[in-house]
Amino acid sequence: MPHTSSAPRLGDLERTLMEQLWDSAAHRPDGASVREVLEALPAERGLAYTTVMTVLDRLSKKGLVTRERDGRAWRYTPAGTRESLTAETMRATLDDASDRRATLLHFLDGATPEELDDLRAALSEVEQRRG
Amino acid sequence: MLALLLVLLAAVLAGVAPRLMARLVSFRRAPRAALVAWQAVSLAAVLAALSAAPAALSYLTELQTGRWVVLGLAAAVTLLVLGRLLLSGHRIGTRLRAARTRHRELVDVLATPEPVTQGERRADGIRVLDHATPTAYCLPGRRSRVVLTQGALAALPSDQLDAVLAHERAHLRGRHDLLIEYFTVLHHSVPGPVRSPEALREVRLLVEALADRAAVRASSPLATARALMALAQGQAPLATLGAGGDGTTAARMRLLAADPMPPVVVAGMYAYAGAVLVLPLALLWLAWR
Numbered sequence A: 001m002p003h004t005s006s007a008p009r010l011g012d013l014e015r016t017l018m019e020q021l022w023d024s025a026a027h028r029p030d031g032a033s034v035r036e037v038l039e040a041l042p043a044e045r046g047l048a049y050t051t052v053m054t055v056l057d058r059l060s061k062k063g064l065v066t067r068e069r070d071g072r073a074w075r076y077t078p079a080g081t082r083e084s085l086t087a088e089t090m091r092a093t094l095d096d097a098s099d100r101r102a103t104l105l106h107f108l109d110g111a112t113p114e115e116l117d118d119l120r121a122a123l124s125e126v127e128q129r130r131g
Numbered sequence B: 001m002l003a004l005l006l007v008l009l010a011a012v013l014a015g016v017a018p019r020l021m022a023r024l025v026s027f028r029r030a031p032r033a034a035l036v037a038w039q040a041v042s043l044a045a046v047l048a049a050l051s052a053a054p055a056a057l058s059y060l061t062e063l064q065t066g067r068w069v070v071l072g073l074a075a076a077v078t079l080l081v082l083g084r085l086l087l088s089g090h091r092i093g094t095r096l097r098a099a100r101t102r103h104r105e106l107v108d109v110l111a112t113p114e115p116v117t118q119g120e121r122r123a124d125g126i127r128v129l130d131h132a133t134p135t136a137y138c139l140p141g142r143r144s145r146v147v148l149t150q151g152a153l154a155a156l157p158s159d160q161l162d163a164v165l166a167h168e169r170a171h172l173r174g175r176h177d178l179l180i181e182y183f184t185v186l187h188h189s190v191p192g193p194v195r196s197p198e199a200l201r202e203v204r205l206l207v208e209a210l211a212d213r214a215a216v217r218a219s220s221p222l223a224t225a226r227a228l229m230a231l232a233q234g235q236a237p238l239a240t241l242g243a244g245g246d247g248t249t250a251a252r253m254r255l256l257a258a259d260p261m262p263p264v265v266v267a268g269m270y271a272y273a274g275a276v277l278v279l280p281l282a283l284l285w286l287a288w289r
Ligand SMILES: [Zn+2]
Pocket: A105, A106, A107, A108, B167, B171, B207, B208, B211
């Protein structure tokens, strides 16, 4: 993916369309077509049909939405609820599984309840010497 | 004989030196120099192992049984280390990049890019995940991201937030991910009997200590320590399933209270790094002289 000025805008569009799909999932359990997604978006966004189609296609390649044929068109459904995908993201950041520690760089590399007392003692050392 | 010496040197640098170096905890007060020393030792170990076969090749001119044994052994060590390096480098690299891509794709649709006020300026490009558990991290790589949760924004006053953001930026700017990836690959490349977990653990801690220094420069030692405390308290209920428990966080906190290393000691650490790196090259040179 080349670094172009349109790259961040594409990311914004992906998020907007995902939010649209999540919001409409309640009353459209069978998913939404490109047309339906486009019509639900505020008109001032002025998005073209093909743009919406391209972005939905990208989202399905990433496995964030699933699609199913409906006649000549596709119907798009989020691959998970916002909550379940957030939970997956948080699990990846908090679990000690496999390569978590090399995948992301944290501010805090985890702390157990047993460690908190030791941390409090260390904090009061900092307070005394640097406070 | 020099080929055997190189094999021995590789084993000492990979298996013995890390155990000794990990005990010198006061050197953590100079994390940058300590990281250079760790890199020098690990690189010297790799160089020694890879030089064993080339050093033994000079034996080919005089063919005797004993020398064939040495040549065979040296070649086996070199090929084994080279093979394991390439294999785990490929495996770990592929896995890390796939995990990061998946994570970035999730973050990009789930987290809102929120301008967060950092000091006087607005810090753009920070993603905020709608979750109550306070956490802060960055996704390294070409399309890097700094991610905070709503819980972290709620738990951190502005000076502590400055510390956290400066810490994450230091990780990204310094490409600390490459350093950790390198040591993870090395860790898995070293044959089991000589492998020491100390190197990887210590390098992780030093990388954190280095980023903490950036946090201190952006705020203060106290704000950085309090931010660590705040996130530790917020995450502790969940940590039973996850990371932590190895005392890393308390060690970082105590480094925030410690005085800086005297410059003469830091100079000595760099000299040590240089000397260690010269060792395998000197032996190889002697073998071919
Ligand atoms: Zn960190």
